[in-house]
Amino acid sequence: MATDRDKDVDMTPVSFAPPGPGGAKLDIPRTAQGAPDCALCQKHLHRHGPHPADVAYVSCVLHSFDDGTAVHLCGLDFCAHIGERTVLLGPNGAGKSTLLAHLLGLLKSDEGVVRVFGVDPHKEWRAIRQRVGVVLQNVDVQLIMPTVYDDICFSARQYGWERARIEAAATDIMKRLGISQLAGRTPQSLSGGEKRKVALAGALLTRPELLVLDEAFEGLDPASRAEIVNLLAELSRDEGVSIVLTTHDIDAVAEIADYCYVLRAGGEIVLSGTPAEIFEHADLLEASNIRPPILAELFERLGSKERPLTVADAVEVLAPAGNVVKSEASNNQP
Numbered sequence: 329m330a331t332d333r334d335k336d337v338d339m340t341p342v343s344f345a346p347p348g349p350g351g352a353k354l355d356i357p358r359t360a361q362g363a364p365d366c367a368l369c370q371k372h373l374h375r376h377g378p379h380p381a382d383v384a385y386v387s388c389v390l391h392s393f394d395d396g397t398a399v400h401l402c403g404l405d406f407c408a409h410i411g412e413r414t415v416l417l418g419p420n421g422a423g424k425s426t427l428l429a430h431l432l433g434l435l436k437s438d439e440g441v442v443r444v445f446g447v448d449p450h451k452e453w454r455a456i457r458q459r460v461g462v463v464l465q466n467v468d469v470q471l472i473m474p475t476v477y478d479d480i481c482f483s484a485r486q487y488g489w490e491r492a493r494i495e496a497a498a499t500d501i502m503k504r505l506g507i508s509q510l511a512g513r514t515p516q517s518l519s520g521g522e523k524r525k526v527a528l529a530g531a532l533l534t535r536p537e538l539l540v541l542d543e544a545f546e547g548l549d550p551a552s553r554a555e556i557v558n559l560l561a562e563l564s565r566d567e568g569v570s571i572v573l574t575t576h577d578i579d580a581v582a583e584i585a586d587y588c589y590v591l592r593a594g595g596e597i598v599l600s601g602t603p604a605e606i607f608e609h610a611d612l613l614e615a616s617n618i619r620p621p622i623l624a625e626l627f628e629r630l631g632s633k634e635r636p637l638t639v640a641d642a643v644e645v646l647a648p649a650g651n652v653v654k655s656e657a658s659n660n661q662p
């Protein structure tokens with residue numbers, strides 16, 4: 329349904345150029361700039377449409393499911409910038425997967441604006457699908473081929489890639505994710521963590537510009553989780569890939585997020601900022617059932633004013649005070 333908001337939005341598709349290796353990040357303000365124009369939530373401020381640097385943009389989307397359940401993704405606008413890792417946080421049922429489903433064109437909104445690479449993904453998914461890689465929360469629904477290898481190659485075959493190119497890319501990505509030994513297995517027989525890695529391999533094989541991961545680390549053991557965290561950092565930093573993901577892994581947020589959005593029950597987007605910025609708002613986080621990272625809690629209980637979010641930061645805080653001896657190993661910690 330067209331709304332007054334749509335009239336304000338520049339519908340022209342924008343061409344995107346990832347910053348690439350060593351490229352500078354774009355410094356685009358994300359704060360609300362427009363006048364309140366949402367009939368459902370006059371209290372909120374919205375920007376007038378996506379900025380060209382927004383790979384993905386969601387503004388005041390209302391979604392009503394068939395059974396009448398409504399999710400109102402409103403409050404702050406959601407903007408994912410090129411080459412950044414943008415993390416969605418919130419309690420179960422807040423609307424994180426619903427937001428991602430809108431980005432992937434799987435759902436049609438009743439109200440509001442959704443843009444991915446400048447187009448409405450529900451209407452123009454075919455135009456952008458080769459630029460987007462996806463791992464759904466329920467990976468079972470996307471692992472449909474008889475073998476892991478076939479599954480990983482599925483999209484590339486659909487896109488008409490040549491066999492040799494597919495083989496080289498599949499070999500490379502399976503090696504990178506440490507799953508080469510699974511190539512001949514049936515996807516449905518794998519563990520949850522193995523399935524997630526296979527789905528990620530399939531999503532990455534065609535080198536998407538935007539990677540969307542729902543519950544990115546679910547089912548992964550600590551070593552696998554650390555590998556995927558590093559891989560996502562490399563993809564973003566070295567290859568300019570934009571990443572939008574959801575997770576409940578609060579202790580990982582500082583390692584995996586350039587920018588975060590916090591949802592509360594019903595879908596309202598109540599908070600956004602860098603990890604350090606959002607963790608300053610303990611009250612808003614608590615209202616979204618989000619506890620502080622374990623390191624921040626430890627330092628608070630110790631009576632420290634510092635709030636390190638990573639082990640490396642904690643060592644930096646403690647070492648000058650003579651409480652710990654900084655070792656080489658501590659520098660390698662995330």
Ligand SMILES: Nc1ncnc2c1ncn2[C@@H]1O[C@H](COP(=O)(O)OP(=O)(O)O)[C@@H](O)[C@H]1O
Nearest residue numbers: 393395397399419420421422423424425426427
């Ligand atoms: N297919 C559906 N039919 C009805 N309600 C749904 C459906 N999918 C999700 N919901 C509801 O929408 C709300 C948001 O769900 P979801 O986006 O999956 O939350 P999250 O990913 O944050 O846990 C929840 O109340 C959920 O029960």
Ligand SMILES: [Mg+2]
Nearest residue numbers: 424425465542
């Ligand atoms: Mg979900």
